[in-house]
Amino acid sequence: MFQFGFNMFPEVPRPFNCNYRCYSVAMLPGNERQDVEKGGKIIMPPSALETLTRLNINYPMLFRLTNKKTSRTTHGGVLEFIADEENVYLPLWMMNNLVLEEGDMLQVESVSLPVGTFSKFQPLSPDFLDITNPKAVLENCLRTFACLTMGDVIAVKYNKKAYELSVLETKPENAISIIECDMNVEFAAPVGYKEPEKVKKVEEEMSVDPADLMPEPSGFVAFAGTGNRLDGKRRKDSTSVDAAPSKPLYVRGIPDYNYMPGHLKFIRRVDKPGNSSKDKDDGGDDFKAFSGSGNCLVSRA
Structure with missing residues (x-):
């Protein structure tokens, strides 16, 4: 009789499928558990651990949560x-996704999900843009999640404020595991977000000619008079009115040495007619605050 040191026919994992009454974390006896509210994991009874151990399920333990009354489904860890x-x-956000009330029946099934490679989120409020580095905040919050489901609305808490994000897309499947994974993350435009209008700079001109503010020349000025013919006749190219004397060249930074106290002159700018309207933004409604994609390294807490 030969004996082998290994099992030639390994036990096939059997699924875990049980129904429980569900409650929010606020109903949990004992101290307040904020760590549960921040993540995507549930708390189960000790008997569930005994059953899971006998069934030889795959690790990490991931579950499909189903509300049979509304046919709503999500996924989470324990x-x-x-x-x-x-x-x-x-967590409260998970109960809202499943449309559950306190004490409703919930079906819990063990599942095996693929490791996520891509996810896309849409903030449900433009206030999410007030965060300096939203990708870093999201990466830190996802460490308390075990998996993501397309269509869910997850809650991200930052600086004592909760931000809701809709999971628009996940790859390679509609439900993915994000434990120990390197995942690309993208953001869509927040709900109610509007691109700031681009205002074109309006050309302006001086209401007062700066040359008028230059002091009049004093002393000898070359070629300051008008020319005359020797025979006394008027030149053919001259006009009936004597040309006005040329203004001195305006040089910025030269003070008016003839300034008399009690009189001030200010140079004002005025808009040219026809240029007061603002140019409308013709760039479309594309969201530009988070252009491109980034890598989000998520590991188990």
Whole structure:
């Protein structure tokens, strides 16, 4: 009789499928658990851990959560096994996605999801643009998530304020695992966001000629008079009115040495007629605040 040191027929993983009454984390007995609200993981009863161990499921433990009444589905991980028997506790944003009330029945199934390579988010408020580095904030918050589901609205907390983000797209599938992965992240334009209008600089001109402010020349001025013919006749190219004397050349920075106290002159700028209207932005509605894509390194907390 030969004995082998390895199992030639490994046990096939069996799925976990149970129904529980779900409650929000605020209903969990004991101290307030803000760490559960910030992430995408649930709290299950100890009996679930015993069952999962016997079933030999794949790790990490990921679950499909289904509300049979509304046919709404999302995915999440498990944080602890300390809930009361026959109860599970979910983050509030997850209960809103599933349209669940306190005490409703929830189906929990074990699943195996592919590792995510790409995800696209859309903030539901333009206030998200007030964050200096939104990609870094999102990367830090996703460390408390185990998976993402396309169509979900997740909550990201930053500086004691919650921002809601809609998951528009995930690759390679509609539900992905984001534990220990290098994922490309993109942002769409926030709901209600408008591109700032581009204002064209209006050409301006001086209302007062700066040459009029130059002091009159004093002393000898070369060629300051008018020319006369020797025979006394008027030149053919001359006009009936004597030409006005030429103005001195304006040089910026030269003070008026003939200034008398009590009289000030200000140079004002006026708009040219026809240039007061603002140019409309013809660049379209493309979102430019987060152009391109970036890498988001997400690891388990």
